[in-house]
Amino acid sequence: MANSPQAKKRAKQAEKRRNHNASLRSMVRTYIKNVVKAIDAKDLEKARTAYTAAVPVIDRMADKGIINKNKAARHKSRLNAHIKAMSEAA
Numbered sequence: 001m002a003n004s005p006q007a008k009k010r011a012k013q014a015e016k017r018r019n020h021n022a023s024l025r026s027m028v029r030t031y032i033k034n035v036v037k038a039i040d041a042k043d044l045e046k047a048r049t050a051y052t053a054a055v056p057v058i059d060r061m062a063d064k065g066i067i068n069k070n071k072a073a074r075h076k077s078r079l080n081a082h083i084k085a086m087s088e089a090a
Helices: 005-040 044-064 069-089
Strands: none
Touching: 005 044, 005 069, 044 069
């Protein structure tokens, strides 16, 4: 446990930051999940709108360092590939 006042403050700040980052990570997962649900339901229009809503959120979290930029690119690429395959099948 933190003993000095500085260590206590850092521990408090770290906990606050951890909770905030966890909230942001959860938000990204929710947006991704919305796209995946629309894809699974074979709803092309809903999938496209969910994807266009998710992309800026994913990019923003990558810029903030909440998720790695390569992970963000991978998510966007895979989701877009699924949507593109759905539109070609239709």
